[in-house]
Amino acid sequence: MTVTLADVAARAQVSPATVSRVLNGNYPVAAATRERVLRAVDELDYVLNGPASALAAATSDLVGILVNDIADPFFGIMASAIQAEIGGPGGRAGGERLAVVCNTGGSPERELTYLTLLQRQRAAAVVLTGGAVEDAPHAAAVAAKLRKLADAGTRVVLCGRPPAPDTEAIALTFDNRGGARALTDHLIGLGHRRLGYIAGPEERTTTRHRLEGHRAALAAAGIEDDPRRTVHGRYDRRSGHEATLELLRRDPSLTAIVAANDSVALGACAALRESGLRIPEDVSVAGFDDLPFSIDAVPSLTTVRLPLAEAGARAGRIAMGREEPPLGGIASVRGELMVRGSSGVPRG
Amino acid sequence: MTVTLADVAARAQVSPATVSRVLNGNYPVAAATRERVLRAVDELDYVLNGPASALAAATSDLVGILVNDIADPFFGIMASAIQAEIGGPGGRAGGERLAVVCNTGGSPERELTYLTLLQRQRAAAVVLTGGAVEDAPHAAAVAAKLRKLADAGTRVVLCGRPPAPDTEAIALTFDNRGGARALTDHLIGLGHRRLGYIAGPEERTTTRHRLEGHRAALAAAGIEDDPRRTVHGRYDRRSGHEATLELLRRDPSLTAIVAANDSVALGACAALRESGLRIPEDVSVAGFDDLPFSIDAVPSLTTVRLPLAEAGARAGRIAMGREEPPLGGIASVRGELMVRGSSGVPRG
DNA sequence: GATCGCGCAGCAAGCGCTTTCTGCATCGAC
């Protein structure tokens, strides 16, 4: 029913071995023979059996990309860049590889399960994107998995994620702390003294790092860090909206709101407007990430640009072994402060 | 080195066959034996070899999801919904399936190549999302591929994509024509007579359908369809920005701009503002899709909401055989007009 | 007590490919 290597071999009047070699192109085959085989492949419309070759060769051409939320452009942009380098169809790489984008939904269990699934598929490489969860047992479990994957020959790269100790994983981490510091420094420089902070989920490394940067800036300026000025939520606009109302309730005299990311910032803007406050005249707003829509907000969002596409591309190349990993296996990728319309000098 | 089924069998003192049956759970195994096997699996930290089992069983647990642009939330949202139903880790389905999100970048060749790659992997199902390219040879090639996939037992579902004739593929299409018609009807109802239209890439079905809906509305209102009022571009904000400037150049008296989608609409808004025009006082703007950020635009965007997540979920269920396909294998999914701040009565 | 049925486990034959090793020409060199 389905065409197999043997069928092609029969048609081309060669042995299966030869067909395999023509298809994999890593062994000398006479031009005439190759020609004949290729023609037979074409005529029979033969498609290689992936599992079979993966089994025989003990390697597969699957590359896993783990993301927290595929519907979020933050991850979409990285995934897209990674995939472009993985050399799926159209990529520069010769061998065609299938990029598998796995949506963990931010759940540690699903992360682990996907890792197992990829291990099961004998993935050629795995790229984990986005912040990790700060939970010792889980971190250990992930580290163990990553070690096992590495042992099995799977290259592991972390993109926008903190390094995993005791692991061979290459890490390209974003300097969230530095970016947040610069952002809050900017606001303080404008004269703000009462800043609200809308943080992400408590247990995420990204959340903590950004918060630390923010606090470092406050401390450096001698501003007391009132815990009531920080609210935790999810990384989405809805959460930004709710958190802003809460912050305003706690302290109506706030002059600036720093959000965990751009989506949250947009939610904050909406809440401020609904509350009759102008941006930035009454309250300044700042985001993080600089996703494409941020520049279209009105006023456009002051934020920290993260080179998502560049980092993803680099991670992809490293995963494919087409670029040298950074020294020590760890590189910190800096963000860039983008000062735009949503931040200004505080009133009064 | 790596643990195999045989190792587990040895440790549990049973035959490999029994281990396999315990793992697949589709054959009676005595409780005590099962217990013993499971313990051995655990102790040896055994991970099934995916390719090997796929080869032996002639099926795999991979499910392909083709998207045009993974960095675009339009596709991200659908992909996310599909995947949730595919029953990856955490899904309701028992068997764990690996969702493979493939980024075609809108390129017909890559689409085809990915389809081949999925065929090669003997994917369990494939979901194609988003508009197709209107190119007869390519459409035929895709149809042929889909037929072949179906023959091989792969379930094929189209989500937000026109039906593929002569194919067993189930199609869930968006009623782009109807949505566009309603949108332009709304603007005409407000009194607009000079509407600019920023269309997507010429060769896409989505582009054509939306444009047809728009034109149908114009025709119904007896408004001449000046071809100079339509500009084609990509489905991104940049394109919306450029196209708007072009439309304004051609006819500064426009009172409304209808965009191919929300991203394009945002670009249009930016261009209008830069040109010193107010929205909607001077020019009304309308988008399409109702992506999450649309409500945060200022003014919030009048658009057509497409039930992306719902359609994706349904497509996912159908792909998994957990929901009956629609009668005739084709269902049209309607959008809903969302009237918001960006559209108003024209000046004068 | 012999027979049948049934529940459970093992045997062994592949699944379709890769790859090592072997073999046969052909060619150049001495």
Next chain:
DNA sequence: GTCGATGCAGAAAGCGCTTGCTGCGCGATC
């Protein structure tokens, strides 16, 4: 003319798993 390279193709042994079939031991049946 002979021998060793060299270049290319084939034979065959798996890769690790699934599954149809066989077989065994037990309680139920006549």
